[in-house]
Amino acid sequence: MKDVLIICYSRTGLTRQVALDLRVRLDADFEDIREGHRRRGPLAYLWGRRQASRGMACEIAQPLRWAADYRALVLALPNWAGALCPAMRAWLLEQGRPLPPYATLITQSDSGADQVRAAVTQLIGAPDRAHLCLTDRQIAEQDFHAALTPFARSLPSALGLTQPTKGRKSA
Numbered sequence: 665m666k667d668v669l670i671i672c673y674s675r676t677g678l679t680r681q682v683a684l685d686l687r688v689r690l691d692a693d694f695e696d697i698r699e700g701h702r703r704r705g706p707l708a709y710l711w712g713r714r715q716a717s718r719g720m721a722c723e724i725a726q727p728l729r730w731a732a733d734y735r736a737l738v739l740a741l742p743n744w745a746g747a748l749c750p751a752m753r754a755w756l757l758e759q760g761r762p763l764p765p766y767a768t769l770i771t772q773s774d775s776g777a778d779q780v781r782a783a784v785t786q787l788i789g790a791p792d793r794a795h796l797c798l799t800d801r802q803i804a805e806q807d808f809h810a811a812l813t814p815f816a817r818s819l820p821s822a823l824g825l826t827q828p829t830k831g832r833k834s835a
């Protein structure tokens with residue numbers, strides 16, 4: 665088992681693309697959050713926005729990995745209506761507390777990532793130790809490496825991984 669778990673929700677694959685790149689850089693374990701129902705069709709976007717903005721969770725497949733087994737987490741998720749997407753909310757609710765220190769990797773088409781971070785902070789009860797926000801355009805044009813490289817390099821220190829292990833550290 666690695667020190668870091670990257671836990672990822674990605675509906676169309678953009679977040680996943682960056683999170684998998686980060687996985688290699690960090691030598692981390694990786695898990696996709698799988699929703700119980702596929703979001704398809706013209707109403708899926710509206711329903712997703714509504715669920716997210718109302719602070720709703722959704723049904724997800726049983727997690728294979730648990731936050732408590734790791735020294736640190738990276739939460740990789742898209743911005744949904746300036747709120748936490750229901751699948752990541754569900755995963756976080758299923759984990760015990762306290763959670764290990766964590767960083768956030770947020771993707772979005774435009775703006776609002778800080779609101780997402782605030783929602784994560786509220787749910788976990790502690791702020792992220794580092795964060796990176798990327799736009800769909802940066803990802804589609806492969807214009808994110810210049811931002812991802814320093815982010816990845818900062819994580820061992822930001823997440824306390826450069827210290828010897830003295831039991832589990834909380835967020």
Ligand SMILES: Cc1cc2nc3c(=O)[nH]c(=O)nc-3n(C[C@H](O)[C@H](O)[C@H](O)COP(=O)(O)O)c2cc1C
Pocket residue numbers: 673674675676677678679680708709710711712713741742743744745746771772773774775776799800
């Ligand atoms: C339901 C829903 C709501 C969204 N709300 C926002 C938003 O408020 N602001 C924004 O910039 N992007 C918003 N987006 C766009 C996504 O954050 C963006 O496309 C993201 O990169 C998608 O990641 P994915 O491909 O990993 O699913 C929304 C997307 C969906 C599906």
